[in-house]
Amino acid sequence: MAMKEFKAESKRLLDLMINSIYTHREIFLRELISNSSDAMDKLYFKSLTDDKLSLSKGDLRIFISTDKEKRLLTIQDNGIGMTKEELEDNLGTIAQSGSREFKSENETGEDVNIIGQFGVGFYSAFMVSDNVTVISRSYGSEQAYRWESSGADGYEINPCEKEDLGTTVILKIKESTGEHNYDEFLEQYRIQSIVKKYSDYIRYPIVMKMERSKLKEGTGVDGKDPEYDTHIEEETLNSMIPLWRKAKSEAGEDELNNFYKEKFMDYENPLKSILSKTEGAATYNALLYIPAKAPYNYYSKDYEKGLQLYSSGVLIMDKCSDLLPDHFSFVKGLVDSEDLSLNISREMLQHDRQLKIIAKSIEKKIKSELDKMLVSEREEYEKFFSVFGLQLKFGLYNNYGMDKETVQDLIMFVSSLDNKLVTLKEYVSRMKDEQKFIYYAAGESVSRIEHLPQTELVKDKGFEILYMTDDIDEFALQMIREYDGKQFKSVSAGDLDLDTDEEKEDLKKQNEDNKELFELMKESLDGKVAGIRLSGRLKSHPVCLSSEGHISLEMEKVLSKMPGSGDVKAERVLEINSAHPIFTTLKTLHDKDKDKLKTYTQLLYSQALLIEGISIEDPVAFSNAVCGLMV
Secondary structure (H helix, E strand, O other): OOOEOOOOOHHHHHHHHHHHHOOOOOHHHHHHHHHHHHHHHHHHHHHHHOOOOOOOHHHOOEEEEEEOOOOEEEEEEOOOOOOHHHHHHHHHOOOOOHHHHHHHHOOOOOOOOOOOOOOOHHHHHHHOEEEEEEEEEOOOOOOEEEEEEEEOOEEEEEEEOOOOOEEEEEEEEOOOOOOOOOHHHHOHHHHHHHHHHHOOOOOOOEEEEEEEEEEOOOOOOOOOOOOEEEEEEEEEOOOOOOHHHOOOOOOOHHHHHHHHHHHOOOOOOOOEEEEEEEOOOOOEEEEEEEOOOOOOOOOOOOOOOOEEEEEOOEEEEEEEHHHOOHHHOOOEEEEEEOOOOOOOOHHHHOOOHHHHHHHHHHHHHHHHHHHHHHHHOHHHHHHHHHHHHHHHHHHHHHHHHOOHHHHOOOOEEEEOOOOOEEEHHHHHHOOOOOOOEEEEEEOOOHHHHHOOHHHHHHHHOOOOEEEEOOOOHHHHHHHHOEEOOEEEEEOOEOOOOOOOHHHHHHHHHHHHHOHHHHHHHHHHOOOOOOEEEEEOOOOOOOEEEEEEOOOOHHHHHHHHHOOOOOOOOOEEEEEEEOOOHHHHHHHHHHHHOHHHHHHHHHHHHHHHHHHHOOOOOOHHHHHHHHHHHHO
């Protein structure tokens, strides 16, 4: 028969298929195996309604073989096969789906699970082949046909002999080049690894004859050197039974843990396993894990989030990042859905509507499981939070706080009441009736925060303080703004609103009375502070720094570490304890020794900086000033 040209602008489309859509060349084997699985699904479905066809699923299998000398790779099935017309329709038009038509014509409520399609996926074979031959005999026909093509130039279809029904695909593997190693697709162990990676859960046996070595009898004992015989064994390459399709009652904890360690290369059991089956707008099975420890590169740009994505047991993508939001990027696992097309590229997958529905459902499931752990497994949850709490906090800050409703009830902070972790919900539930704000203090560590002068008044009032020790904490709180109607208030904020009206009026009067003193002190600091005033928050300490505006002192420290952040500064205010003897000394110096007042002011400011953990600009000048007071 004369050469026929492909339809649908096939020359250009075939070139696109081979060079653009599939990122990994090994994917061709996944596509061809999926097509074989389809063919057997169709035949089995026929057997349910056709009395002439006696068949069980145990009769069906896929056989793979290689011939290194002739550079041939063969994938053979005993499925439903194709007629001449079906070969013409399905393989003559790129992206034509015989499986799709079959499924649409047989909507009877039976489980017709068609995972691949002759069409787009089939042509991935040309990525590794100079020539592709398809020999097929359809169910109900005695005549077989041979389809053959060397690429975009076209194809031929001719009658041929075939004893059994089914389809055989023969690939003439390309010669290796300096850029690509095609020889690997003729190696039995490479074929085995590709099947294990992409098609391990195909429901039919994928069989291949494997070369094995066996110790010769009588050798290797009594001082004799071991000798080996080489023999061929027929082996099934795939496991066929996905763990994630088992009922929760059937999948034991040990089985789930072992699967995790083997699949995701971890030596520790996961902190939690989540087995989920969802039906409705999106139908899928999911097996998710929360690791006990973060990967070594988790908090680096090299870490790739994502779940393995399967379509009816066939691996589509090893790490599908679109399935996980950033705040749950620590989750490992897989999703298996029949709603996704197998023949889909990474670029197209990002815009798949079903994928977005599945991703939203998975996010809710993870949130639900973490909520349960927080309530019923508090110790385990705190272990989890110590490892991944920083990522949850990032989730509050990320996307301008768009995800705060999902994350805010999961975050925890150390409490001033008992130095134990507490949630925002727990904090609010035990707030005093007269308490207006959720108070927090930020610093490098809990021990340093506990000694901050700014905490004195809040503690004296009996109010609980949340200790913020991560760089992102205050930035995250700014995105939340409030929780359960309560606003957040830093103990270092300009106005804590804790004084009585009488106390406020008295403090205001004292500041006015000492206006000249504070102006001279501010002048001596040469613009380093926005103001100097008496403090209502200090009890025993002589001095502290507070801040005004959106940038706090801790935020300033964080931003200063970042490259390109510029010279971001908080509006610093030096606060002085009116009840401390140092205030009396300052007033006396203002009247008698203004030069010494300036020195004292600079010392007090430096002390306030050191209390906050901020480096002083000139340590030598500070040391000299202290020594000058000692002589």
